[in-house]
Amino acid sequence: MNKFIDFNFLFESIKMIIVYLPLTLELTFVSMLLGLIIGLFTALTRIYKISVLKQLSSFYISYIRGTPLLVQLYLVYYGVPKILYIFQTQYGLFENVSVNGISPEFIATMAFAINLGAYLSETIRAAIESVDRGQFEAASSIGMSQTQIMLKIVLPQAAVAALPNIGNTLVSTVKDTSLVFTITVIDIMAEAKIIGARGLNYFEVYIGVSLIYWATCTVIVKFLNLYERHLKKYERGIV
């Protein structure tokens, strides 16, 4: 048997790999959500020029964007137990948390959230700054508070401006999660490697896993487009 591709095996391997898709999706969406919160918070410290926090945010963004995601994964993976140990022995904090109890999935989510926060911070900042100053002035002139202006006028408009970029980041994240195998998380990529190693049919399993990523990203992009159209209901198109 010397076929170029063993379609039976390809099909079988997809069935085995896809079991781990929920984990990949969970990693993506949970870290994305946390990343948005970090991103919004750090963007606001920079927009409102809050001293100390503003500098910390800039440092954080610069460091994260200037180092590889893989290195960050390792740093969090090896760093969290060390920090926990110091807290427990020196300050007597978190004593009921066991190092072994922290799942690598949790660590991966944290690492991704920290990474995404930095990228999304820049996206969110640019989107907020793209909102016309007149909107802000009009809202001030009728006596709305800073918080009301942010929540009711600026952020809804910034969301529309930011969505294409956020969507891009989301799609990248789906694919970036393929790195979590390095810190012992079994996701679809890890499962593909394991199955491939069993019979040395790497080619088929990688085609299989690529199709799963592709399909996932396509569906996400479809939903993003629909959502964007919904958000943009108040804008007139260029054509």
Place this chain on the structure above:
Amino acid sequence: MIKLHNIHKYFSKHHVLKGVNLTVEKGEVIVILGPSGSGKSTLLRSINFLEHPSCGVIEINGMKIDSETASKKDILALRTSTAMVFQQYNLFKNLTAIQNVMIGLTSVKKIDKKKAREIAEKILGKVALNDRMDYYPSQLSGGQQQRVAIARALALNPEVLLFDEPTSALDPELVDEVLFTIKQLANDGNTMIIVTHELGFAREVADKIILMDDGLIVEEGSVEKIFSNPVEERTRQFLGKALERFIIEPNDIKLEQGAEKYYGAS
């Protein structure tokens, strides 16, 4: 009644307002004229603290606010008793016409939604936009957008309406419908301060005209006085130049001709 005492404004070293004093009686319509860069818009924006005056006192209905000691509460009080209409309309793009009018009522005046909607519907009716209430700003013409902006300002029931070149961004065909609306409001007895380049309109609607130049009020007086017998050389110069370019005929907007004539076009 509104009183401005000695309003100064610096933009870093640039001295834009050099001590402006102004009194506006209730129901009075004041038009501010002057060349670009004379500080007209800055003065208008200072009245509701969109520009924080460097020094000076603003008095509205007995409430005195010193710009040097103004608290957030003072500024809020000032902003709810004034309302601004901008050159670029500045309608909230993410809200429909009626939501634009309602938002000040619900989030600033804390009026409940149902009541706010009633008020907003009534006011939009007044500017003849009942059939456009659920349109987004992008679906409205410039003139309609500016009328929604006027409705948004009116909704707060302010002591004074401030107009910052309300027709400058409109194409000529749409100017009249906005001027008609403003004239209606003047007729209803609203107190208004209008910055405009529409000299013809100024002549028709103003109770008092103010000429500003280089951060100061050069001359103020009735329409008759300013247009026919200006005392100051600068006023003559300014109006003279304007006269060379436009023939200042009284703008022929007639309220008795009814709204259809002006709103029909759009």
